[in-house]
Amino acid sequence: MTVIPIMIELEGKRVVIVGGGRIAKRKLSGLLDSGAELTVISPVAAPEIAEWAEEGKINWKQKNFEPTDAEDAFMMVIATDDPAVNAEARKAAHPHCLVNASAEAKAGNIHFPAHVKRGKLSIAVSTNGASPMLAKKIKQELQAQFDESYERYLEFLFEARQLLKKTQIPQNTKEEYLRGFLDEPFLQTALQQETLRELRRLVDRKKDLE
Numbered sequence: 001m002t003v004i005p006i007m008i009e010l011e012g013k014r015v016v017i018v019g020g021g022r023i024a025k026r027k028l029s030g031l032l033d034s035g036a037e038l039t040v041i042s043p044v045a046a047p048e049i050a051e052w053a054e055e056g057k058i059n060w061k062q063k064n065f066e067p068t069d070a071e072d073a074f075m076m077v078i079a080t081d082d083p084a085v086n087a088e089a090r091k092a093a094h095p096h097c098l099v100n101a102s103a104e105a106k107a108g109n110i111h112f113p114a115h116v117k118r119g120k121l122s123i124a125v126s127t128n129g130a131s132p133m134l135a136k137k138i139k140q141e142l143q144a145q146f147d148e149s150y151e152r153y154l155e156f157l158f159e160a161r162q163l164l165k166k167t168q169i170p171q172n173t174k175e176e177y178l179r180g181f182l183d184e185p186f187l188q189t190a191l192q193q194e195t196l197r198e199l200r201r202l203v204d205r206k207k208d209l210e
């Protein structure tokens with residue numbers, strides 16, 4: 001059996017986090033910007049979780065987990081320090097629910113990979129639970145290799161590709177351009193801006209011909 005990496009949109013989806021400790025906080029911090037409807041079930045929670053609840057970013061139900069808390073959950077993150085509670089929560093999950101069992105790599109049906117995000121670029125590293133620490137180490141190496149400048153670079157690549165699509169340049173030439181943009185010098189803002197200006201001119205010329 002092998003695991004398949006996917007990117008997932010959680011906007012408006014109900015995500016239930018069981019437990020409110022260090023691990024629940026870490027998983028939540030990666031979920032806050034997803035637009036998901038986040039609910040934490042835990043009698044006690046880390047200060048940051050309490051703050052997020054006060055700010056209205058999440059719901060915090062200050063109580064022990066009960067099976068009804070799993071109702072309608074699209075995803076569950078199970079992260080209490082009590083194996084019996086974790087097992088109860090897993091059992092309560094709907095068969096179609098995405099379940100992250102943080103305390104047992106073999107249980108559940110999704111893992112969170114270590115994640116480098118640079119704007120539109122995402123690099124996820126997974127060891128399938130063999131060594132989360134190696135995943136973290138590789139993430140740190142990738143963070144150094146793909147520094148913050150990649151965020152702007154991805155915006156450039158996106159815009160340049162959209163503009164190219166609007167020109168009348170033949171497909172194989174378009175692909176040559178796109179490949180060219182992957183060369184090192186295009187990481188520089190000046191060249192990015194100059195290229196976008198030229199592409200905009202090409203698009204305008206096409207409009208003039210129409």
Ligand SMILES: C[C@@]1(CC(=O)O)c2cc3[nH]c(cc4nc(cc5[nH]c(cc(n2)[C@H]1CCC(=O)O)[C@@](C)(CC(=O)O)[C@@H]5CCC(=O)O)C(CC(=O)O)=C4CCC(=O)O)c(CCC(=O)O)c3CC(=O)O
Nearest residue numbers: 102103104105111112113114126127128129131132135136
């Ligand atoms: C299966 C998985 C399920 C899941 O959580 O999704 C899982 C499971 C478990 N982790 C455990 C321990 C640790 N996990 C970390 C760190 C991270 N763990 C993450 C993911 C995953 N951990 C998923 C597989 C990822 C993969 O390998 O592909 C990362 C990558 C992402 C994230 O957490 O978002 C994040 C790095 C964050 C970053 O990038 O900075 C550290 C180090 C640290 O905290 O610094 C330790 C202590 C050292 C050690 O034990 O190795 C234990 C034992 C618990 C116990 O002792 O009871 C289990 C349970 C088990 O092994 O059964």
Ligand SMILES: NC(=O)C1=CN([C@@H]2O[C@H](COP(=O)(O)OP(=O)(O)OC[C@H]3O[C@@H](n4cnc5c(N)ncnc54)[C@H](O)[C@@H]3O)[C@@H](O)[C@H]2O)C=CC1
Nearest residue numbers: 019020021022023041042044064065079080081085102103
């Ligand atoms: N996946 C990962 O990356 C890692 C997972 N772990 C595992 O995650 C588990 C949790 O670790 P931490 O967050 O550090 O523990 P923690 O002690 O900081 O937090 C445990 C939380 O569970 C809550 N809890 C206890 N009983 C509950 C109940 N009946 N209903 C709802 N909530 C309840 C507590 O209120 C507390 O907020 C550990 O047992 C460990 O096995 C540990 C390290 C890394």
